[in-house]
Amino acid sequence: MNNKLKYTATAAMLLLAFSACKKEENNEPVLVKPYTVPTTYNFATANYAQSTSLVQMAVEVDAYLKKANTGSAIVALDQTMLNNMFSNSGNPFTDMALNASGNNITNFTSDAAMIKSYADSVLIFNTGATASAGVGGFVARGSNKIVVGPRGLEYGQAFTKGTMSAMLFKEVVRTLTEVKSLATTDTTKAQAMWDAAFGMLSVPINYDPTKTYASTDTDKPLLWGGYLAERGAAIDAGAVLFNAFLKGRAAIGGYDVNVRNEQIDIILAKWEQLAAAAALNYVTSPTAATAIGNYGTQLHGLSEGFGFVVAFKYRPANSKLSAGDYDKLNMILNTDFYTLLNQPGFTDLVAAQNILKSTYGL
Amino acid sequence: MKPIYLIFSTIAVIALSVLSCNKPDKTDDTDKGNFDKTAMLVQYADNQIIPAYATLQTNISELQAAIDAFASSPNSGTQAALKTAYANAHLQYIRCGLYNFGPAESAILDNFFNFTGGLDYSFTTDGALTGFSVDTATILNNIATSSNNFTSLSRASFYAQGFPALNYLCFEPNAIPNMDAKRAQYLKDIVARMKTLSDKVAADWASYRSTFVGNTQSNSGSPIANIVNQIAYQMDVLKGPCIGWPLGKASNGTVFASKCEAYYAGISLALAKERIASIKSFYSGNGSGKGLSDYLVSLGQAQLNTDILAQMDIVATKLNDIADPLPTALTSQYTAVDATYKEIQKLVTLVKTDLPSVTAVQISYADNDGD
Numbered sequence: 001m002n003n004k005l006k007y008t009a010t011a012a013m014l015l016l017a018f019s020a021c022k023k024e025e026n027n028e029p030v031l032v033k034p035y036t037v038p039t040t041y042n043f044a045t046a047n048y049a050q051s052t053s054l055v056q057m058a059v060e061v062d063a064y065l066k067k068a069n070t071g072s073a074i075v076a077l078d079q080t081m082l083n084n085m086f087s088n089s090g091n092p093f094t095d096m097a098l099n100a101s102g103n104n105i106t107n108f109t110s111d112a113a114m115i116k117s118y119a120d121s122v123l124i125f126n127t128g129a130t131a132s133a134g135v136g137g138f139v140a141r142g143s144n145k146i147v148v149g150p151r152g153l154e155y156g157q158a159f160t161k162g163t164m165s166a167m168l169f170k171e172v173v174r175t176l177t178e179v180k181s182l183a184t185t186d187t188t189k190a191q192a193m194w195d196a197a198f199g200m201l202s203v204p205i206n207y208d209p210t211k212t213y214a215s216t217d218t219d220k221p222l223l224w225g226g227y228l229a230e231r232g233a234a235i236d237a238g239a240v241l242f243n244a245f246l247k248g249r250a251a252i253g254g255y256d257v258n259v260r261n262e263q264i265d266i267i268l269a270k271w272e273q274l275a276a277a278a279a280l281n282y283v284t285s286p287t288a289a290t291a292i293g294n295y296g297t298q299l300h301g302l303s304e305g306f307g308f309v310v311a312f313k314y315r316p317a318n319s320k321l322s323a324g325d326y327d328k329l330n331m332i333l334n335t336d337f338y339t340l341l342n343q344p345g346f347t348d349l350v351a352a353q354n355i356l357k358s359t360y361g362l
Numbered sequence: 363m364k365p366i367y368l369i370f371s372t373i374a375v376i377a378l379s380v381l382s383c384n385k386p387d388k389t390d391d392t393d394k395g396n397f398d399k400t401a402m403l404v405q406y407a408d409n410q411i412i413p414a415y416a417t418l419q420t421n422i423s424e425l426q427a428a429i430d431a432f433a434s435s436p437n438s439g440t441q442a443a444l445k446t447a448y449a450n451a452h453l454q455y456i457r458c459g460l461y462n463f464g465p466a467e468s469a470i471l472d473n474f475f476n477f478t479g480g481l482d483y484s485f486t487t488d489g490a491l492t493g494f495s496v497d498t499a500t501i502l503n504n505i506a507t508s509s510n511n512f513t514s515l516s517r518a519s520f521y522a523q524g525f526p527a528l529n530y531l532c533f534e535p536n537a538i539p540n541m542d543a544k545r546a547q548y549l550k551d552i553v554a555r556m557k558t559l560s561d562k563v564a565a566d567w568a569s570y571r572s573t574f575v576g577n578t579q580s581n582s583g584s585p586i587a588n589i590v591n592q593i594a595y596q597m598d599v600l601k602g603p604c605i606g607w608p609l610g611k612a613s614n615g616t617v618f619a620s621k622c623e624a625y626y627a628g629i630s631l632a633l634a635k636e637r638i639a640s641i642k643s644f645y646s647g648n649g650s651g652k653g654l655s656d657y658l659v660s661l662g663q664a665q666l667n668t669d670i671l672a673q674m675d676i677v678a679t680k681l682n683d684i685a686d687p688l689p690t691a692l693t694s695q696y697t698a699v700d701a702t703y704k705e706i707q708k709l710v711t712l713v714k715t716d717l718p719s720v721t722a723v724q725i726s727y728a729d730n731d732g733d
Contacts, residue, residue: 072486143484143612233724234581289467290595290727293517294480342515 030184035254037247041198041205045191046249051171051199053101054108055222058163060093061085061105065122065156069144074128082123086116109167110314118162121155122147131295133338141296146303152295152337154303161307164223165275168200170314172271176264177316179252190252190260197267198245201225209238224274231278235362240270268316276321276360279308283333284353287346298341305352306333325355397660398652399578403585405652407571410644411461415564418458421451422560426553429532433546436538444532449629452476452525456636460596460644463588464574465566469559470515476623477520478603481595481728484612485621493603494623496530497521505548512555523552525624533626580722589644589654590723594714596641598728600677601706604634609692609699619689630688635681642674645713654721663720670717673709680705 064085068075084092088104106112121136125147129137136149146154175197182190204219209228213220221228228238248263282305285291286298309329312321321329332340332352340348356362428447432440455475462472472478483492491497500522504510511519521527531537531549580586602612603623610617622630647653658667680702684691691699718725 140483140490142482143486285726288727289462289470289472290480292470292473292515293477293520294482297480297482344513 030255032256033254035250035256037250039206039246041207041242041246041249043191043195043249043253045188046195046198046205047192048195048199050101050103051196052202053098053103054105054167054171055200055202056095057085057088057093057098057103057105058160058167059222060095060098061119061163062156062160065119065159068122068126068147069141069156071143072138072140072145074126077123077126079120079123082119086119105163105167108171109163110170111166115159115162115166118155118158121149122159125149125155133336139296139299141300146296146300148299148303152299152302152341153306154300157300157303158307160223161278161304162310163307164227165307165309165311166314168224169271169275169311172197172200173268173314173316176268180261180264184255184257187252187255191249194245194249194252198249201228201241201245203228203238203242207238207242209236209242224271227274227278231281232274235270235273235277237270237274237277241267241274244270265318268318269320272311272315272319272321273360273362275308275311276356277362279305279311279329280353280356280360280362281305282308283349283356286341287349292341295341299337302333302337302340309333320359322359325359328352329355397657399586399657400575402647402652402654402657403575403578405647405650406585406589406644407567407574409650410648412564412567412571414454414458414461415560415567418451418454418560419557419564421447421454422553422557425451425528426550426557429528429549429553432532433541433549436541438538441532441538445627448528448532448627449632452529452624452627452629452633453636455525456633457640457643460592460640462592462595463585464570465563468566469563471559471563473515473520474512474559475524475556477517477524477526478599479517481598481602484602485607485610485616485618486613488618488620491517491521493607493618493621494526494625495521495621496526496625498530501527501530501548505544508544508547510548510551512551524556527552529624529627533628537626582724582726586654586657586721587723587726590713590718590721591726593641593645593654594710594718594725595727596637597706597710597713600634600637600641601703601710604630604637605699605706606703608689609696609703611703617692619692622689622692625689628687631681631684631686631691634688635678638674638677638681642671642678645674646671658717658720661720666712666716666720670709670712673705673712677702677705677709 061082064077064082068077081092084090086104086106088099088101091099093099106116109115125131125136127137129135131137131139131148131152133152134150137147138145139148139154147156148154175193179190179193179197182193202222202225204221206219207221207225212229220226228241232238244263244266248260248267251257251259251263282301286301291297291301312319312326312329315321315326329352332348335348340346343349425444425447428440428444432444458466459472459476466472477494479491479493479495483490485492497518500511500518504522510523512523513519528549531545531552534540574585577584578586603621606612608618608621619625623633624630645653646655655667655671658664658670680698683698684695684702688699714725717723
């Protein structure tokens, strides 16, 4: 064997090595331009102020609803205030920039009436009555309480996790799916939509997946961003999502639609898996020996699980979750929680756990 | 050019292509040193857990006999004998309470035997069913109606059976004059259920053992994660329901003496001492050289291990400074109990924060989402 043959063979193999990482050649006439993937989301034209404002409004509504949970006595909430927060009228937010943002969460939320009814129900059952099966009211949780409905659903969690699902996640799926269909050279629109999706994650531009952000940190990841560490550590959600957002954003500018679309698939699959990991945790923790007999803990957990399962309604078309399994999950989480928590062997919750584990490799 | 060269370059390129497509596998950073984790788990199963359940079975049988004697002839003699049998069984259960995973968790043993009330409840009123309460209303109603709600997964059920109910029915001030046929039957039903449950858990360990010793991972639900979680959990129980909450740490200083563990049997302090002794024994593998403590040393955490063991000794010493009975000491020796509480708090930090961190275990019993 001579050197020429050796080099030819090596070159061929190298070509194979790199092409193995790409999808088949596309027929776009536009050539890929050189681009670099940065380590922070400091793209010159990046703008996701609208997404940030939506996240912050949801955080403010969540905080307002949670006032009812303080202490053991009734803390009255104001329905008008809550209505104004949903419609962003009458300067309802403590952050004046949100009041002036021109956005409101209602317009971006799917099934908005349903999600708002969860928030409204916090006020309806904020009565001081002791909750039990069939009776809404208060359930002690530590030195505080939670407000639940007749079937044990903590409406505050149904709102917050439901909003993460029906607004933030749904918007990400909608936006990035549309980006996939954009022309290679339509970079301005693609970048703007990409940024909007990134903003829904609510992490700082220099996000560090290995860092533990203090609750006092002004850069603290919010909502989904917080869940990257809270429930996503085992599936490496923080690093995978952040890196995919960086790479895909850079690829758009480089006309590299293959990489762009690959990153979209990565983001949507990982984000959905993150919702599944969170849901799995919350349909499992209420069955733990340390939670049994403790309705405050159990109902709170199930209510979070309820909100995360809402996300699957808005899952991408190529989701691993079958329609049949989605229906089963949905049916289980819509069962009276007191029934679920008193089943011998927690059969329905174990069934939900198994669907989530097998579907999402958890 | 030798063919072998081509083979090497081919391998190199293939390796490169594989690496460039996949992330490198996560290395298991808990696997430093040559510590034999399987041997550790075998030690726990064969020398600590399985024998502990066998002893518990014996103790429950003896308790059953003592209850039969007391029920048929309620007097101070049979009551005193019953108290010994009760204390033996309850103390042995404290040792077993650390093994609340696998068979015990499936059987929900801890809730049915010795419900702690959960860590998410603190004390606000004397009547609230929290910590080591006894649901006397449900108990008396069950007796009056000759019924029970033992299998219900509710607080009223947990507080009306197991040690809380036995402790009340056998040792409340009027336990002897109050004895009658219905009450006797209820007592027998309680201890029969405890016998069934402890027999089941002991039997289930025979098959669960291979699962337990065969999994050396540290992920959620693994044996090592369970061991770390249980040590932390039992420390939280010692800190809250056993000492801190009765002392008023969650109620602006209002003392709840009657919520001490096994209040009527008068062995609250002995149980607290047994709890820390059991935790230390579990953590150290009973000095076998094959315990979690040895695992920590193999991870290069000798100092943390020393700190944990030393703090466990300090807590034990502080508990020894308290004079029996604990319910009285909560007020008469507030300073001594408070000093104990503070040392317990330090130990909780070590075993709930530092220990999980170095063993790559997540504390799973506490909801850490802050909402």
